[in-house]
Amino acid sequence: MASNEEILAGLAEIVNEETGLAPEAVEMDKSFTEDLDIDSISMMTIVVNAEEKFGVRIPDEEVKNLKTVGDAVSFISGAQAA
Amino acid sequence: MTRKVVITGLGATTPIGGDVPTMWKNALKGVSGAHTLEDDWVAKYELPVHFAARCSTPALDVLSRVEAKRMDPSTQFGVIAAREAWADSGITEVDHDRLAVAFATGIGGVWTLLDAWDTLKEKGPRRVLPMTVPMLMPNGVAAAVSLDLGARAGAHTPVSACASGTEALHLGLDLIRSGKADVVMCGGAEAAIHPMPLAAFSSMQALSRRNDDPEHASRPYDLGRDGFVMGEGAGALVLEAEEHALARGARIYAELAGxxxxxxxxxxxxxxxxxxxxxxxxxxxxxxxxxxxxxxxxxxxxxxxxxxxxxxxxxxxxxxxxxxxxxxxxxxxxxxxxxxxxxxxxxxxxxxxxxxxxxxxxxxxxxxxxxxxxxxxxxxxxxxxxxxxxxxxxxxxxxxxxxxxxxxxxx
The missing domain is CATH 3.40.47.10 (Thiolase/Chalcone synthase)
Structure with a gap:
């Protein structure tokens, strides 16, 4: 199981790979769409890559609830604990 | 009176040059862009043809990694050529509603299609990425060029196998003559040096098998010719209504007369x-x-x-x-x-x-x-x-x- 810091760092790496955004721009309170300008296609790619990296399943209907980076970190952390 | 159409911008990325000046210098010198393929899939699939003419400048040397990720290799080549042609035209201001695209391909996103199929078989449907569809569709290159230039008078993709690129110019001329556009980015792009198309073209006996001498394999009109050599790349031309080009004092290369x-x-x-x-x-x-x-x-x-x-x-x-x-x-x-x-x-x-x-x-x-x-x-x-x-x-x-x-x- 990864700590929240580790999940954040892993997500930042995935976001950087997909969008070119600097990893340090990926902060807990940032909105994927509003702040990071990530479109739905990139978001789905990030979700699938996160599933593989963290060994969890993020259902499609859950993705719309992941508004901020922090939402995603909490979900992944919870899914790993489950 | 038919509108006269002129050519004011040129772009290309090819096996004998990654831009127009390099390609032209080599075309006048006479060089071969064909080389033995070093990829492991040549032996893995026991392909009967071991060589092809790859672009001399890899697309990733020109585009950013993130930009390239969202494009099939054919679209990468098309965007590179179109950007060069656009810069070459010197157009700084244009009515985007009067700017069209006619960008052809013969096959489209074959790398994307087959990579996604491999992913589906190996990792399941969840790993087939959402960009797969826009990357494999044959109009992907015209759409990407349209997005890149802000072309809003239509983005077309003529598909007629190896006549496609020329048909794009036929369409471009018509778009300007008929008054539907003033400027058209025309071109063609292809990236099919993949084991499946190589196998398929080989099956037709269309490809040269001069495996021991790739540089001399493409020999049109020679008695020893035994097939074509698969190449890849893109070419792009800016077509412009003559009055539009004259009004901005453009350098005019030639007229697309017919x-x-x-x-x-x-x-x-x-x-x-x-x-x-x-x-x-x-x-x-x-x-x-x-x-x-x-x-x-x-x-x-x-x-x-x-x-x-x-x-x-x-x-x-x-x-x-x-x-x-x-x-x-x-x-x-x-x-x-x-x-x-x-x-x-x-x-x-x-x-x-x-x-x-x-x-x-x-x-x-x-x-x-x-x-x-x-x-x-x-x-x-x-x-x-x-x-x-x-x-x-x-x-x-x-x-x-x-x-x-x-x-x-x-x-």
Whole structure:
């Protein structure tokens, strides 16, 4: 199981790979769409890559609830604990 | 009065140069872009052909990694060529609602399609990424170029196998003449050096198997020709209504004087041995441009180096130009860069425009024993084209019986 810091760092790496955004721009309170300008296609790619990296399943209907980076970190952390 | 259409920007990425100046320098020197493939899949699938003509500058040397990730390799090449052509045109302001795209491909996103299929089989549907569809669709390149330029007067994708790139120019000319656009980014892009297309074209006996000597494998008009060499890349041309170009004081390379498209309705892959469809295309393009046979000084031939394909084109040229064909300098540039399929017509159009503008014909390499049944005046050493008003033609023919011809006139 990864700590929240580790999940954040892993997500930042995935976001950087997909969008070119600097990893340090990926902060807990940032909105994927509003702040990071990530479109739905990139978001789905990030979700699938996160599933593989963290060994969890993020259902499609859950993705719309992941508004901020922090939402995603909490979900992944919870899914790993489950 | 028909609107006159001129060419004001050129771009290309090819096996003999990653931009137009490099390609043109090499085309006049005579080099081969064909090399042995080092990929492990050549041996893995026991491909009968071990070589191809890859782009001399990899797309990832030009595009950012993030940008490239969202494009099939064919679209990457198309965007690179279109950006060069746009910069070359010097257009700084344009009415985006009057700017169109006609960007062709023969096959489309074949790498994306087959990679996604491999992913599905190996990792399941969840790992098939959402960008797969926009990357594999054949209109992907036209759409990407339209997005890149802000072109909002329509983005079209002519698909007619190896005639596609030339058909894009035919469409572009029509869009401007009919008043639907003032500027059109035309071109063609292809990236099919993948084991499956190589296997499929091999099955048709279309590819040269000169595995021990790739540089000499593409040899149009030579008695020893045994098939074409698979190439890849893109070409792009900015077409512009003459009054639009004059109003901004543009550098004008040449006039796109006439174009045509015909279909053989003879056989799905074999060319009509009498070249009737090609003859009609040549005559129609000349009629369209009000061109007499005597005006034509240069032809960039389709000439792929297949045993059956090169001769009907000669028959057609003689039928269309009569005895004047003996006075025409013919270049078979696929001898240098291989066959770029749906991009070939666009790249050869760039070469044809430069030939008219610079008054120099590009070289045909590897012609050692010219087929006596094809007695054309083939350009094998430096050749200047005459001064004065001149016209050059470029032919493209595609599986399916597609024939497309453009006529380029000096200005």
């Amino acid at each position: 174009t045509s498209v015909t279909s053989d309705s003879y056989h799905i892959t074999a060319p009509d041995p009498q070249g009737l469809g090609a003859t009609r295309a040549l005559k129609a393009a000349m009629f369209d441009g009000r061109i007499q046979a005597e005006d034509v000084v240069h032809v960039n031939a389709h000439a792929t180096s297949t045993p059956v394909g090169d001769k009907p084109e000669y028959t057609a040229l003689r039928a269309a130009l009569g005895s004047h064909v003996d006075n025409v300098a013919v270049s078979a540039t696929k001898s240098q860069m291989g066959h770029l399929l749906g991009a070939s017509g666009a790249v050869e159009a760039v070469l044809t425009v430069l030939a008219v503008y610079e008054r120099k014909a590009p070289l045909t390499i590897n012609l050692e024993n010219q087929d006596p049944e094809i007695p054309l005046d083939v350009v094998t050493s430096s050749r200047a084209l005459p001064a004065g008003d001149i016209v050059a033609l470029s032919n493209s023919f595609g599986f399916g019986g597609h024939n497309a011809v453009i006529a380029v006139r000096s200005v």
